[in-house]
Amino acid sequence: MFDAFDPVLLARVQFGFTIAFHIIFPAFTIGLASYLAVLEGLWLATGRDVYMATFRYWVAVFAIVFGMGVVSGVVMSYQFGTNWSVFSDKAGPIVGPLMGYEVLTAFFLEAGFLGVMLFGLGRVGKRLHFFATVMVAIGTLISAFWILSVNSWMQTPAGYAINEAGQFVPADWFAAIFNPSFPYRLVHMVLAAYLTTSFVVGAVGALHLLRDRANPMARLMFSMALWMATIVAPLQLLAGDQHGLNTLEYQPAKVAAIEGHFEDEEPGGGMPLTLFGIPDMEAETTHYAIDVPRLGSLILTHSWDGTIPSLKSFPPEDRPNSLVVFWSFRIMVGLGLLMIAIGLWSLWRRFFGSIYESHWLQRAMLAMGPAGFIAVIAGWITTEVGRQPYTIYGLLRTSDSVSPVAIEAVGTSLTAFIIVYFLLFGAGTFYILRLMNRTPTGLEGPERGKPTRSAGTTPAPSVDDDTVATEH
Structure with a gap:
């Protein structure tokens, strides 16, 4: 069935397909985590409930997107061992530690504070909750730092030596991490993440403004x-x-x-x-x-x-x-x-x-x-x-x-990825769109969006509630 295809091309298509699905989730979570931190910071500074209500609206979306990003990233990483084992062997002494640093610093930081961010409203102090949100936002940026360092090293390799086994080994970690293209790629990607998030948030706001021009959250x-x-x-x-x-x-x-x-x-x-x-x-x-x-x-x-x-x-x-x-x-x-x-x-x-x-x-x-x-x-x-x-x-x-894997194995796994990804991530995307289609609510009265109480005087409900409780 797959005999007419080039095995290298199929392996590239499989990796390209999985990473194309994966990359959209980190791009969104990087920007959305920072947006949530800004919203909560503004709520603490001004006491305006419109900021917390908007935070509550988007934190549910963030939770789903973050989970889909983790799942798609784990699946993608396995291909280094299945389809690209020669690359893993040759570049592993440099690429492996850099990706390990991403897990040890960024992922553990995000995972450690994510539960507080999602479920800690009303259960921990407002400043501690804000600190958790900021840590999650910083974790997404640290993750981008290490992943882009790996990719940039593959684009503009530096700080390496080649040992007798033909492997790329570190000769200067600083030069390898901060390779010639890394600063440009990092800035370009982070700005792209912020733009991606801004246009999603803006589109949701526009959708609800077209329905109700007076909606303060929109x-x-x-x-x-x-x-x-x-x-x-x-x-x-x-x-x-x-x-x-x-x-x-x-x-x-x-x-x-x-x-x-x-x-x-x-x-x-x-x-x-x-x-x-x-x-x-x-x-x-x-x-x-x-x-x-x-x-x-x-x-x-x-x-x-x-x-x-x-x-x-x-x-x-x-x-x-x-x-x-x-x-x-x-x-x-x-x-x-x-x-x-x-x-x-x-x-x-x-x-x-x-x-x-x-x-x-x-x-x-x-x-x-x-x-x-x-x-x-x-x-x-x-x-x-x-x-x-x-x-x-x-x-x-x-x-x-590329690995010495039979073309039938690559083609079959690619077909399975396509079917499972469209079913799984299609369902997840549909659910995210449903969340975005919800009318932003949680503010009542003639002065919606204006200060109604000092921030934090009444514990805010947790993320699993449908609305934001406000006192008037």
Whole structure:
């Protein structure tokens, strides 16, 4: 049944499929944990029950997303031993400890305080509960730190030596952890997580504003999300620019593939920016290219006359698939530009004091709800496919990393993953959407959202209650 397929390709597809499911959950929990910490901090500082009610609304979503992220991550890690045992053997002395540090620091920190965060409202002091929420948020960021350090080391390996067995062993842990691309990837991913969360929160706020323009919790979600988008989306553009310069220095073939750049430019002529086209790896050209003269040089090298190596500068077997990364990169950037546009639009509406009255802005925010997830997956595809044909860039090829597993075993497990993932995570996603569809409630009276008591004077009920009790 699977004889016509390449076993290396099937193993890559299986890992890509599982990590595409997994990555959306950490991207959401990183941002949502920080959002919850901000909400609870504002509640403590102001005493406004609208902040705690909104916290209660989203903490239930966080619990489900966190659990799905843990499950999908555990399943994914097993593939290092099943499909990629050669890679595990070669890179284990470096990759293994780094992933172990993630468990020892981030996961244990999150697990230790998660129960207090989810079930401690009304059972522990308000400051202790806030401390637990902050620790969970910090734990998600520490997790991102270690996982991105591992991935960045595979992209730009540093601080290693090769022993007699052909294994990569640590020679300088500091250089390995803080490898050349790590700071850029960490900033880029954390900002992407915050943007992802802001557009989900904003979409839920927009949904309920379209139903009830006076709902104070929906107004709070919508406003806070748009402030985040307005601030973070331009920062992400700057971070992406710096990340691109770093990638050009250490992975020029990836940049050439992203740009569909097959031919070297004439000296002094500058490089055009190809907006759209269809890269053809066999014909070594980009068909139907729509170019803007010299703009590619300005963006990629910050010079009108700058050039980058073309794909023809590299042997055919060392070239990433340009068609895939060309379009995945443009999907990511296009969505980022739309996010910036939404932020500017919201500023304009704020200036006229009509942000809650603009149905078109609310509809646009609702439509952009999944945009962060799509951009994260597109960015991941750009990063990982652009690294090919290597698992450890320039040092260990993907074809030399795969386990000697029969193609039938890989194909059968891939089929099982697809069926189980769509059933399990499909059901989980459906439940999350139902939670988001709930009308935000818990505030009553003519002055909903205004201070009604000093924060913490009455113990807040636990997360498993349906509403937030408030005193008036």
